Amino acid sequence: MPSTEATLIRLHADYAISAYQFAWSVTKDEPLAQDVVQGLFLKLARDADAITSAQSERAMIFTLVRNLALDALRRRSTREKALDRWAEELPEWFEPHADAPTEDQRLLLTAALAALPEDQRSVIHLHLWEELSFREIGELLDLRTQTIASRYRYGLEKLRTQKHILA
Structure with a gap:
């Protein structure tokens, strides 16, 4: 052992x-x-x-x-x-919104996220949906906070380049 x-x-x-x-x-x-x-x-x-x-x-x-x-x-x-x-x-969530994403837009967003490298996708998910700070994500993934911030920024930049697809 x-x-x-x-x-x-x-x-x-x-x-x-x-x-x-x-x-x-x-x-x-x-x-x-x-x-x-x-x-x-x-x-x-x-x-x-x-x-x-x-x-x-x-x-x-x-x-x-x-x-x-x-x-x-x-x-x-x-x-x-x-x-x-x-x-x-x-209650507001259940009211119809003119700018609410359609099912097609949701599928495109899912595809755009899936196209990101796993390390960027993970950081974006943990920060946006799990509400972890960059420091907490760094501890979780055993990486420096600056590395986490860079991966987040690069991931968002890649998503922005696909903005025309999501519009």
Whole structure:
């Protein structure tokens, strides 16, 4: 068994339950706490050796859990605020709009997005539809924030060049 895999197994055995309990104490939400612990072990899987070089393995685990839990709470708060805004606007969504995209335009937009390179398409999706910041996307994809911003900009530029198709 590779050392990284052995380290992850040991960390999971040693900390999974207490990490969950701590995540729950921060979030007061069982599914969210479970997501936090899953995020913790995904983060550790990307860099399991970093924890072995930490002064205190336990302190690093709980710092990561706390940070992940607070990030999850912030994202949930942002989603809830957006949902509240959308709930106020919801009746308007069902009114016919003169500029509403037709089914053909939706299909063209889907095709235009599909034509983008996967790295640009992913960044555009995560930023526009999942409302993640460039920093959060960078952490998720393990890339620099500047790289994420560039991929987003290049993707939008490619979509703009197809604007005549979407019009």
